[in-house]
Amino acid sequence: MTTVFVKGLGLIGSTLIRAIRQKHPQYRIVGSDISTATLDFAIEQGLIDDAGTNLYQADQADFIILAGPVSAIVKDLHDLAQLELKPGVIITDVGSTKQTIIDAAQPLIERGDVFIGGHPMAGSHESGIQAGRVDLFKDAYYFLIPTSGSKGVSELKDLLSGLNVNWYLIHARQHDKIVAQLSHVPHVIATALMTQSAATFKDHRELLKLAAGGFKSTTRIAKSDPTMWSAIMHNNRELIVQQLDEYLYELQSLRQAITADDQEKLFAVFSKAKADREELDH
Structure with missing residues (x-):
């Protein structure tokens, strides 16, 4: 048997x-x-x-x-x-x-x-x-x-x-880079957004309940097991940090465009992201 x-x-x-x-x-x-x-x-x-x-x-x-x-x-x-x-x-x-x-x-x-x-x-x-x-x-x-x-x-x-x-x-190294970008970095982002939002409304926690679907979808994975995710950060930290640096570069670039009210750049970035995201559905 x-x-x-x-x-x-x-x-x-x-x-x-x-x-x-x-x-x-x-x-x-x-x-x-x-x-x-x-x-x-x-x-x-x-x-x-x-x-x-x-x-x-x-x-x-x-x-x-x-x-x-x-x-x-x-x-x-x-x-x-x-x-x-x-x-x-x-x-x-x-x-x-x-x-x-x-x-x-x-x-x-x-x-x-x-x-x-x-x-x-x-x-x-x-x-x-x-x-x-x-x-x-x-x-x-x-x-x-x-x-x-x-x-x-x-x-x-x-x-x-x-x-x-x-x-x-x-191969193992290919796998770890893929999941760093598609799984591990998104979890860091969701956690950071949830942490920052909770701090913003620390004196009025009830305001977090006003969050609509977009916020809830973005932060849903922050509810996952912290023991498991702490271990993931330890074991794949080199690639996670590398991909986080690239994400922070993109975030800073967006911040600069928003600060400068660069509508042409913002429209181009949002349009490209929209098209890339729609491609996932097909």
């Missing part, structure tokens, strides 16, 4: 489990989490067949999925390297920075274990096992970073086929 070990049963981990359970109901799934309430819920809902903490039964698994924060994934990879794992095991993760994780996986790779970095480019500001759902990543891009050629890729795709994602194979 194929056994799947999943460590971290939050939003992403539980979504993967739901997809595996739906597509491969015959597979045995072992879940691991630091929260006993989460493990109890997973057992009660039939999401997993057995539960434990740390790397409980990871050495018996055909697939190992690490779905905690990046710092936890790095530690798990170090710990897995100390275990004798099942021959042919395929190990993957869902961390949003990849070079740090690939570096941590080197001892496993060097001894012949198959490690494939992974990262679904979708999610939710909600967190926890109850927020997971089988269609969370439907039609989204799911990055894969193979480290042993094509070994294990088709098997992993089959395991997670219930997600109905678009697979995208990429």
Whole structure:
């Protein structure tokens, strides 16, 4: 019987489990989490067949999925390297920075274990096992970073086929630059806007409730898990800072145009941004 070990049963981990359970109901799934309430819920809902903490039964698994924060994934990879794992095991993760994780996986790779970095480019500001759902990543891009050629890729795709994602194979450094610009910098911007707005209305907090859809859409991701995002800033800080510098340059350029009331430049910038954003919808 194929056994799947999943460590971290939050939003992403539980979504993967739901997809595996739906597509491969015959597979045995072992879940691991630091929260006993989460493990109890997973057992009660039939999401997993057995539960434990740390790397409980990871050495018996055909697939190992690490779905905690990046710092936890790095530690798990170090710990897995100390275990004798099942021959042919395929190990993957869902961390949003990849070079740090690939570096941590080197001892496993060097001894012949198959490690494939992974990262679904979708999610939710909600967190926890109850927020997971089988269609969370439907039609989204799911990055894969193979480290042993094509070994294990088709098997992993089959395991997670219930997600109905678009697979995208990429190198770790390329991945980290892409997510720095499209995910990490936007989170910094949303956080900064929310922080600045809260400070502006600190004496009249009720005025924040006047915010319309544009403000709410722009700052929605600021509601995400601060533990996860603090770890992301640590692990991808070089590229985040680089992309932030470029964003600040654009912001300063806009500020100068507004100060000078340069309507021609403002119209050109807004028109280009409008066209680029509309292209995303097609």
